[in-house]
Amino acid sequence: xxxxxxxxxxxxxxxxxxxxLNNHFDVIIIGSGPAGYTASIxxxxxxxxxxxxxxxxxxxxxxxTSEVENYxxxxxxxxxxxxxxxxxxxxxxxGTVMITDEVKKVNFxxxxxxxxxxxxxxxxxSVLISTGATPRKLGIEPEQAxxxxxxxxxxxxxxxxxxxxxxxxxGGGDTALEEASFLTKFGKSVKIIHRRDYLRASKILxxxxxxxxxxxxxxxxxxxxxxxxxxxxxxxxxDNKNGEEKKINVGGLFVAIGHEPNTSIFKGQIxxxxxxxxxxxxxxxxxxxxxxxxxxxxxHRYRQAITAAGFGCMAALDIEKWLxxxxx
Numbered sequence: 001x002x003x004x005x006x007x008x009x010x011x012x013x014x015x016x017x018x019x020x021l022n023n024h025f026d027v028i029i030i031g032s033g034p035a036g037y038t039a040s041i042x043x044x045x046x047x048x049x050x051x052x053x054x055x056x057x058x059x060x061x062x063x064x065t066s067e068v069e070n071y072x073x074x075x076x077x078x079x080x081x082x083x084x085x086x087x088x089x090x091x092x093x094x095g096t097v098m099i100t101d102e103v104k105k106v107n108f109x110x111x112x113x114x115x116x117x118x119x120x121x122x123x124x125x126s127v128l129i130s131t132g133a134t135p136r137k138l139g140i141e142p143e144q145a146x147x148x149x150x151x152x153x154x155x156x157x158x159x160x161x162x163x164x165x166x167x168x169x170x171g172g173g174d175t176a177l178e179e180a181s182f183l184t185k186f187g188k189s190v191k192i193i194h195r196r197d198y199l200r201a202s203k204i205l206x207x208x209x210x211x212x213x214x215x216x217x218x219x220x221x222x223x224x225x226x227x228x229x230x231x232x233x234x235x236x237x238x239d240n241k242n243g244e245e246k247k248i249n250v251g252g253l254f255v256a257i258g259h260e261p262n263t264s265i266f267k268g269q270i271x272x273x274x275x276x277x278x279x280x281x282x283x284x285x286x287x288x289x290x291x292x293x294x295x296x297x298x299x300h301r302y303r304q305a306i307t308a309a310g311f312g313c314m315a316a317l318d319i320e321k322w323l324x325x326x327x328x
Contacts, residue, residue, distance in 0.1 A: 031131035033060025035295030037087035038312030044094035059084030150232025155179035165251025
């Protein structure tokens, strides 16, 4: 079904019935990236009428990533945007319909489900949520300019690019300490910059970090500026107690201050944990029958392109089975 919403949110029911039929889908996938694209390849090959609403950045986080070395099948690596474009084209080859738009509202309390964009409403027999999660940023002006040029939000993705370099990790939780320990395999040294004088990480991770000779802590401090030409070369760190600033030479800056799942539009519609991640049961099923989730939107442990793609495959197979059982 297709409707148009005016600025007040009221629904205009004036569209003819043939348009309504053309905009009803077996599967609507909200969000793209490895999870959404992989799922669409499977559902479209299964002859399910599939729509992807990509969001404002089709392809997700990998569109802002430079070289990807750990995705199987590319022995010489592949640029993130190229990998996503390949997935998109593969999905379209099997008939997936794609629109570059933002979902503003969903209604999972009716059947078929209703998905609203800025001006249109689509309906679906099943929905897959693959909106991902966004890394929390430092929030300083040069950060965007150096993304992919020395700044990373994923040590397991980018650590090998920083061999024998001085590395800085920002954060004080489990993720920050895990990433710092991992990065000692590659970096000459690893400094952990934390805004407080104590860590939130688990005791065992703290002990490992304190015992690692390659890890040094910079307490009560925040990164306030980033310097460099084509690539990051140094950062300016401010002491939060006395206001003094100092320069630290650095080859790689890893920001590990958490992620924000992109789930605000689903509040009150499906179950989420206290951090906003979608809760799944039986692998990919949410608490609403017919609504599924895949990728970083529920996976806050692995957060890899390959695991997101794997979850996308799982969700697609679950959707196919669920729809078949519903029709029988």
